[in-house]
Amino acid sequence: MKEAIDFLKDLLKINSSNPPGNEIMVAMAIAKQLRESGIESTIQPVGNNRANLIARIKGTGHKKSLVFCGHMDTVSVGEIPWEHEPFGAEEIDDRIYGRGSSDMKGGLAALIMAMIEVSKSGITLEGDLIFAATAGEEVDCIGANIMVADGSLNGAGAMVIAEPSDGEIFVAHKGALWLEVISYGKTAHGSMPEHGINAIDNINYFINALHDKFKFKYKEDILLGGPTLNIATISGGVQVNVVPDMCKLQIDIRTVPGQNHQEILSDIKALLAEIESSSKAKFDIKVFNDKVALKNKSDDQFIKLTLDTATELFGSRYKAKGVTYCTDASIFVPSFNNNLSVIICGPGEETQAHKPNEYVKTKKYIDSIKLYKEIALRYLK
Known part of the structure; x- marks a missing residue:
């Protein structure tokens, strides 16, 4: 011992x-x-x-x-x-x-x-x-x-x-799917935000869309329950008097057996595309952890x-x-x-x-x- x-x-x-x-x-x-x-x-x-x-x-x-x-x-x-x-x-x-x-x-x-x-x-x-x-x-x-x-x-x-x-x-x-979403905007003087594109605002639109529209497709697992989604980190902005031209968001998704990670990624990309089509927002998304x-x-x-x-x-x-x-x-x-x-x-x-x-x-x-x-x-x- x-x-x-x-x-x-x-x-x-x-x-x-x-x-x-x-x-x-x-x-x-x-x-x-x-x-x-x-x-x-x-x-x-x-x-x-x-x-x-x-x-x-x-x-x-x-x-x-x-x-x-x-x-x-x-x-x-x-x-x-x-x-x-x-x-x-x-x-x-x-x-x-x-x-x-x-x-x-x-x-x-x-x-x-x-x-x-x-x-x-x-x-x-x-x-x-x-x-x-x-x-x-x-x-x-x-x-x-x-x-x-x-x-x-x-x-x-x-x-x-x-x-x-x-x-x-x-x-x-559970499995893990970690995503980073990047919002691109356009800088402008903080007193004239109408001349810029606020990347943080656009990330906020995406967060609201996640809560309101995104739904997991899954079957409840007897040992693990259901999947979860956690908005884990957010960073953006240059300084207080500048319209932010970039904002990064990281998401931690935990999945259960039977879920398809590519399908989840496609559904989230569709949400981003929907926001882009109705605004001046531009997004990029990448996977930085993918475990079944x-x-x-x-x-x-x-x-x-x-x-x-x-x-x-x-x-x-x-x-x-x-x-x-x-x-x-x-x-x-x-x-x-x-x-x-x-x-x-x-x-x-x-x-x-x-x-x-x-x-x-x-x-x-x-x-x-x-x-x-x-x-x-x-x-x-």
């Missing part, structure tokens, strides 16, 4: 806030921990001070591989002062504090310690156990995309992603194995659930033609993610190591 806690603290003391990422330092710490337990790993550079890491315990090849997956980057600390040093890894009253403790260095460390436990058991595995640590999940999934491109995970049949779930087992998550929703089959045997294992280990009946955030599974699953079973289960609490004074509970962390180890042995034996 002490070794596991000390290792987690080591990871938390590394600042891998993204941007810029700096995942290479996390990868090196992981490689050292694995090497000391007799497991070799490969660090894959993905940019300046950035990296993925792959480790593998070879099996007999009679079964498909199981992948333990997690990302090494975190979000930034933010502007609000913390009560606990963000990179101090303080342990107080069954909680370990630090940026990334919940999302998701707690889960990342637990996967590694579980892999080490599997190796120490000496049990022959029928398939490979792969550990995949990715760069960049918090921004653009650069690490997952590179792993897909180079075939690092070929032959996998199932994946455990240790994103925060408070120990619950998520089998579905995840939904496992209801009769998936890996999901059943996982739920049964958790129920047996911890005494209460576990049920499959869904979560609103998205993960690297949005990149991995389509590359397997949607034939990759995925669970999302981590010791962190999803409500702690991205907050000041983020923490993971020590007991949850230790329990997750036990769960991951048992899942691996049952799936690969």
Whole structure:
């Protein structure tokens, strides 16, 4: 237990806030921990001070591989002062504090310690156990995309992603479609706005049209509910006495299985075209994040194995659930033609993610190591 806690603290003391990422330092710490337990790993550079890491315990090849997956980057600390040093890894009253403790260095460390436990058991595995640590999940999934491109995970049949779930087992998550809409206008003196075209006014027309006219096409999902749309950022204007000639708006859309992102984009483009046709407004739109929703089959045997294992280990009946955030599974699953079973289960609490004074509970962390180890042995034996 002490070794596991000390290792987690080591990871938390590394600042891998993204941007810029700096995942290479996390990868090196992981490689050292694995090497000391007799497991070799490969660090894959993905940019300046950035990296993925792959480790593998070879099996007999009679079964498909199981992948333990997690990302090494975190979000930034933010502007609000913390009560606990963000990179101090303080342990107080069954909680370990630090940026990334919940999302998701707690889960990342637990996967590694579980892999080490599997190796120490000496049990022959029928398939490979792969550990995949990715760069960049918090921004653009650069690490997952590179792993897909180079075939690092070929032959996998199932994946455990240790994103925060408070120990619950998520089998579905929403997709993400992030859009940036740019409104172009024409500058003029602020005292003579009739000589200009106000880009902020035109963005306002678009916002009103979104609220009044835009409707999602979808079927309510039993685990995820319906889609959401959040107007997230807006910026524009030159100075107070100038008619603004540009305004940018960013939108965060979360989708459910069955929705077509291209169809959503087309519907929003139609709204923009309607405004342009009846005014002097000009718009541009671009996609800067496009991740599909995840939904496992209801009769998936890996999901059943996982739920049964958790129920047996911890005494209460576990049920499959869904979560609103998205993960690297949005990149991995389509590359397997949607034939990759995925669970999302981590010791962190999803409500702690991205907050000041983020923490993971020590007991949850230790329990997750036990769960991951048992899942691996049952799936690969």
